[in-house]
Structure formats: C-alpha cells, structure tokens
Amino acid sequence: MTVISSTQTGPVPVPVADAVRFRAACPDCRERFELMAGALRLAIGASRRTTFYSFTCPACGSAVRKPAGERIVELLSGGGVRTLRLHTALR
Numbered sequence: 001m002t003v004i005s006s007t008q009t010g011p012v013p014v015p016v017a018d019a020v021r022f023r024a025a026c027p028d029c030r031e032r033f034e035l036m037a038g039a040l041r042l043a044i045g046a047s048r049r050t051t052f053y054s055f056t057c058p059a060c061g062s063a064v065r066k067p068a069g070e071r072i073v074e075l076l077s078g079g080g081v082r083t084l085r086l087h088t089a090l091r
Contacts, residue, residue, distance in 0.1 A: 020079040024055060024064075031059035037080040044073060045086040053081070 021034040035055055042053045053076055054065045068076065077083050 022076070022079065022081075026057035026059060026062060026064055027066075028062040028064075029057060029060040031057065033058055037076075038082075040076060040081045042068060042073065042076045042081045042083045043086055044068075044083060050086055 020037050022037070022040060023032065024035055024040075025032045035058075039058075040053055040055045043051065045051045048067065048069070051068050051073065052065050053068045053072065054063065056062070057064055
C-alpha cells in the first residue's frame with residue numbers, strides 16, 4: 001500500500017480525502033491499480049488479527065481483505081479512509 005499525492009508547485013496543501021490515491025494489488029487476479037480513499041475501508045480491532053483494510057478489486061470484482069499494521073493504519077486514516085473501530089465484549 002503506497003500513498004500517492006499529486007505534484008504541485010508552491011505551498012503544499014493539506015490533502016483532501018478525494019485527492020489522495022493509494023496503490024494496491026489484487027491477490028486473485030494480480031492486477032495493480034490506484035484507489036481513491038472512498039474505495040477503501042479500514043477496520044481497527046483489538047489485535048493484529050482483527051485490524052485490516054478492504055476493497056473491491058476494480059479489475060475482477062473480488063472482495064479483498066488485507067492485514068493492516070501500524071504504518072498502514074496511519075497512512076489510511078491520515079488519507080481519509082473511512083475507519084471502523086471494532087469493540088470487544090467486556091467480561
């Protein structure tokens with residue numbers, strides 16, 4: 001997952017969610033593409049197993065779910081990707 005920002009001259013504007021693109025790849029068809037922030041979803045759980053991002057492959061239509069470490073969470077949430085915080089039941 002790589003963040004891509006548009007190149008501009010002059011002062012660097014604060015990125016708007018629709019202006020940020022992320023590079024991704026589909027594990028099924030192996031196609032590589034760029035996705036806008038609105039095409040991704042981020043779920044943050046209590047553990048590494050339950051923290052992931054997901055999207056639909058624009059090439060083959062497969063639902064893709066990949067693990068998200070701290071750096072990916074930081075990039076996606078900072079880029080305007082909608083985030084769902086998963087809660088665990090209290091004992």
